[in-house]
Amino acid sequence: MTRALIVLECGPALTVQDRGRDGLLDQGVSHGGAADPVALTEGAALLRQSPDLAALELAGLGGSFEAAEDIRIALTGAPMQASIDGEAISWNASHLLPKGARLSIGAVRQGSYGYLHLGGGIDVPEVLGSRSTHLAAGLGRALKPGDRMPVGADRADETGLTLDAEPRF
Numbered sequence: 001m002t003r004a005l006i007v008l009e010c011g012p013a014l015t016v017q018d019r020g021r022d023g024l025l026d027q028g029v030s031h032g033g034a035a036d037p038v039a040l041t042e043g044a045a046l047l048r049q050s051p052d053l054a055a056l057e058l059a060g061l062g063g064s065f066e067a068a069e070d071i072r073i074a075l076t077g078a079p080m081q082a083s084i085d086g087e088a089i090s091w092n093a094s095h096l097l098p099k100g101a102r103l104s105i106g107a108v109r110q111g112s113y114g115y116l117h118l119g120g121g122i123d124v125p126e127v128l129g130s131r132s133t134h135l136a137a138g139l140g141r142a143l144k145p146g147d148r149m150p151v152g153a154d155r156a157d158e159t160g161l162t163l164d165a166e167p168r169f
Contacts, residue, residue, distance in 0.1 A: 003151035004068040005118060007143050008102070011061030014143040015133035016122050017115075018054040022129075032134040035059075035113045039077035042163060043117030046074035046094040048156045053121025054131040056149070058114040062105025065116070067097045071151055072119030072159055078111025093162040120152035 007014070019040065020033020034040050034057055044051035062080050074094040075082055082089050082105045089095050091114075097103050108114060124131050124140075133140030143149070 004148040006066040007147040008064040010063030013059035015057050016054050017057040017132045020132050033132045036077045039115045042076040043074040046161045047119050056116040061107050065103045067099050069099050071097045073097045074117040077113050077115040078108040080108050080114045081106035092165045094159045096159045118151050119154035123150040123152040
């Protein structure tokens with residue numbers, strides 16, 4: 001079975017985002033990418049992986065998700081209430097999402113965009129050099145319940161890391 005995160009419920013603007021696309025403005029494609037690039041770097045640090053990997057961008061509202069296999073996760077960006085199988089978990093921290101467990105993420109408490117990072121990143125195909133959804137350019141689409149997000153190979157196993165987020169909200 002392929003490593004995957006299953007979307008059970010989500011808000012209307014759940015998308016895959018990375019650092020975006022450079023050098024395509026002359027072809028009508030703006031940079032796009034994560035609205036909060038600092039959050040991408042923070043999530044990468046919490047999982048000890050490259051900040052170039054794609055994550056899920058939660059625009060104002062989270063959702064609920066299930067792991068098809070054990071997956072390391074990190075939560076960054078605008079703070080949101082989160083739990084695994086009903087047990088509250090910390091924001092700006094890394095955690096283990098066990099196979100079959102349900103991750104629930106609520107609405108933002110402050111700010112606009114929260115991020116769900118996966119150990120190994122989201123492994124959707126690159127289009128024009130990026131995995132980012134760019135709705136205005138017609139690249140990708142918002143996710144919906146039932147979607148299975150492929151997860152790349154995770155080269156680490158550490159969880160429980162936390163950080164003091166930059167005070168930008």
